[in-house]
Every structure is written in structure tokens, then in C-alpha cells.
Amino acid sequence: MQEQDGLTPGERELELAMKSLSPIAARIDPIAAAFAAGRRSGHKHIYLWRATAVLMLLVGAGSWLAPARRNVVVQPHEFSEPAVALQPPPAAESLQVLQRTVLEKGLDGLPAENIPAVRVLRAEDIF
């Protein structure tokens, strides 16, 4: 039954005498307990399946939304234009620009610093 636990013979005798008394019969229904346990376990499974379904729905929605966001962010042409815009304008002294200016506006259209200063010649400079 159980270990002796160092009881005296008198104490053991009293234990046995007490044990000869039977507790009032308990009205426990094992079938009802098994049924309730099964039903609650079933509810647990239902909750598990519901939770899994919701999780899968969220994952699906997330994966559907994620590529669209990536496309918006990684449009290459959107970045190329600022790159072109950032290129420095051609220098005003470049040959192409000067040619175009002369054709369109004549010599007066040239920037002032590009027109060589008219040198005043004096007789002593020559001789």
C-alpha cells in the first residue's frame, strides 16, 4: 500500500482501523467525464483550425500586398530621370554652344567675356 514512514505499531493499527471506514460512495459519472473531455478537446481542435485559417489568410494577404509595394518602390525609370537632371549643363564656352549662339543671335549674342577686347593700336606700338 504505502511506505511505513517509521510509524509505531500502534499508529499503524490506528491507520488500518481508520481505513476500514469507507467514504460515502461518490456519484461520479465516468462516461460524462469522458464525453466532456472529448467535446472540449474537439473545441480545442476547432479553435486550432480557426487560428490556422486566420493565420494563413493573413500570410496570403501579406504576400499578395508585398510584391505590389516592391514594384512601386523599384521602378527604374523613376530614378533615371533625376540622374539625367543632375548632369551639369554644358559650359557656355563650349564650341557647340558658341556656334549655336552665333547662328541664332549673331556676334552680339556671345557672352561678354568671350569677345576678345579690342586692342587700341598706337603708332609707337608698331614702330
Place this chain on the structure above:
Amino acid sequence: MSDLNRLTEMVVERAGGLVLYARQWLDAASAEDVVQEALTALLMERREPDNPIAWMYRAVHNSAIDSARSASRRRRREQTVALMRREWFESSADSALDAQVAEAALRQLPDEYRQIVVMRIWGELGLAQIAEIMQLSITTVRERYISALAQLRSALENPCRNKMD
């Protein structure tokens, strides 16, 4: 025989002791409800406890205390009356003791001492298991058990002083 059947049979065989234990806090009907719920909880366990009977006593201990705490003052008064209404033991000529005298002697014990006696004698639990359930040291449980037996002996030898009202 399946594990669940074996577990159920094991508990049903000890149900009397479990209900007696729950009656330390509750009336007869509530005590049976608590044991029934504990059995349901045991059957729902994924892994069988090492000692299902000790598990049941622990579950009944916790549920009975919760149930007793949540009861209203009015209900507690009703329970006190109900506790006295139904006896703890079957009256039988085979018993070595008179059921009513033994019940009166048990009722005189301090609560924790009585719990130890019930778990030890009718639950057939070892002192170590009782110590774990009651969260006491084994030494304390042993001392209280031996003290409880001495008090019981004294009460049983002088039953006239211990008659219930």
C-alpha cells in the same frame, strides 16, 4: 483496455477518497462536481501524469479551494449547513470504528492535519506526494500526520466528549 479506460477506472475506484478530500472545503454535491471536473481534466491531459491519483488530489485541492473562495457569504453559510447534513463514511458492521465517532474525531483536527490524514489513509498517497501537493516539507507533513494520529486516538478513546451536536 485503453489508457483512458484504465485511468478512468483507477480514479473511479478512489473517487470516495477524493470526494471526502474535497468535502474538507465543500458540501457533498459541490465536492462531487469538483471531482468530476478533475476527472474530465485528467482525461484531457495529453500526457498521462506519473501518478494520476496524486495528480487528481492536487487538482481537487486547487479546484475545491477556488470554489470555496468564490462562494458568497450566504452560500458559505449554506455549505456549512450542508457539510453537516451528509455523513462522510458509510455505516458498516465490518468497520473497526464507528463511522460517526470517527467522523467527529476527524472534524476536530486542524484543517491541514485532516487533509493529510485523508490523503494518506483514503488516498493512499506517500508523505512525499502529500508534501508536494500541500507545498510543505516532508518532515512537516510527517510530524503533522503523527500528531494527527495521536489526536485521533485520543478522540476515539473518549468518544463521549466528541459527539457532534
